[in-house]
Amino acid sequence: MNISFCLTVNSLPVFSVDEPPVWLLSFDFDGTLCDPDDSPPVSPRFFEMIQELRISQKACWGxxxxxxxxxxxxxxxxxxxxxxxxxxxxxxREIYRPNRFSRWVGDKQWNKSCEVAHNKLFRRHRRLLAKIRKWVESKTAAVWGIQEGEPAGIVASTSSEMDFIVQYIDTHIASVREICYQRNGIYLRFSHCDYHKGTAMQEVARQLGIGSEKIFAIGDSHNDTDMLNKDIAQSIACPGNACDEVKAHIINQGGYLAESHVSAGAVEAMNALFDMGGDSKNI
Incomplete structure (x- = not known):
C-alpha cells in the first residue's frame, strides 16, 4: 500500500535532470539530528548549512x-x-520522497521488494523466531513486540539486558545469511540483511547517480552502523553523544568523531567535510 502524508512547510528548490544533485547527505533523526528536550530541537545553524550546501555543493539531504x-x-x-x-x-529500510504537493510518496519498486522479502523471511524462519521469543520471554524481562508489518521485535528493560539478548540472538542466527536485526538502545527489530539504512541510502544515491565518494552519513546508535560504512558512504561521522560501539566503529573506519552533541555535532562534521569555517578537524 502506498502511503503519503502532507506537511505545511516549504520545500527547498528541487533539482532537475539538467542540474542533478552532486552530494547526498544522510542523517539519523533521534539523537543525531533531533533532541526533543532541547530548544529548539534542531540547531538553526543546521538548516542554514543545508541551504548553503544546496547552492555551493549541490547537496540533497534526507x-x-x-x-x-x-x-x-x-x-x-x-x-x-x-x-x-x-x-x-x-x-x-523504506524510501519516501515529497512530491510537488509536499506529500510523502513511497518508492513503489523498492518498498514492494522490501515488503515481499520480509514477508518471505518471517514465514521461512518462523520456527527460529518462535524459539528466540520463547527464550526471551522465559529468561528476561523484555517484551516481544508484534505490530502490523513488524511480526518480530523486542523491547528490553535496560540496555544491558539487550546486550545479553543480542549475545543469544547472535549465536542462533550466525548461520542464517538472510536474517539480521536492527538495534537502537533497548529496541530491536528483526529484518532482512539486504534491506537496512545502508542499502536504502545506497538505492537513493543510485537513482540520483551519486557514488559513494559523494555520500555523507552521520548517526549515533547501533542501527546506524549499516550506513556508516565507507564502502557505501566515504564520508561518515557520529555526534559526541553516540554510543560507545558507534564511536569505536567510526574511529576504526577513519570517520569523524564530533565533540558536539546531536545536531551541533552534525554541524561540526559538515564544517569539517566542506571546510565551512567551523571549529573542526578534517573528516
Whole structure:
C-alpha cells in the first residue's frame, strides 16, 4: 500500500535532470539530528548549512531513521523544520520522497521488494523466531513486540539486558545469511540483511547517480552502523553523544568523531567535510 502524508512547510528548490544533485547527505533523526528536550530541537545553524550546501555543493539531504513514516512526519512537524528533506528512509529500510504537493510518496519498486522479502523471511524462519521469543520471554524481562508489518521485535528493560539478548540472538542466527536485526538502545527489530539504512541510502544515491565518494552519513546508535560504512558512504561521522560501539566503529573506519552533541555535532562534521569555517578537524 502506498502511503503519503502532507506537511505545511516549504520545500527547498528541487533539482532537475539538467542540474542533478552532486552530494547526498544522510542523517539519523533521534539523537543525531533531533533532541526533543532541547530548544529548539534542531540547531538553526543546521538548516542554514543545508541551504548553503544546496547552492555551493549541490547537496540533497534526507533523514534515515528507524521510526515509522507517521512517527517521522510527526517528529518533523514537532521540530518545526523550515523545509522538507529530499528523501526519507523509515523503519530503516523504506524510501519516501515529497512530491510537488509536499506529500510523502513511497518508492513503489523498492518498498514492494522490501515488503515481499520480509514477508518471505518471517514465514521461512518462523520456527527460529518462535524459539528466540520463547527464550526471551522465559529468561528476561523484555517484551516481544508484534505490530502490523513488524511480526518480530523486542523491547528490553535496560540496555544491558539487550546486550545479553543480542549475545543469544547472535549465536542462533550466525548461520542464517538472510536474517539480521536492527538495534537502537533497548529496541530491536528483526529484518532482512539486504534491506537496512545502508542499502536504502545506497538505492537513493543510485537513482540520483551519486557514488559513494559523494555520500555523507552521520548517526549515533547501533542501527546506524549499516550506513556508516565507507564502502557505501566515504564520508561518515557520529555526534559526541553516540554510543560507545558507534564511536569505536567510526574511529576504526577513519570517520569523524564530533565533540558536539546531536545536531551541533552534525554541524561540526559538515564544517569539517566542506571546510565551512567551523571549529573542526578534517573528516
Amino acid at each position: 533523514i534515515n531513521t528507524g521510526r515509522s513514516l507517521m512517527h517521522t512526519v510527526e517528529g518533523i512537524m514537532d521540530a518545526k523544520f523550515p523545509y522538507l528533506p529530499d528523501f526519507l528512509v523509515v523503519r530503516e
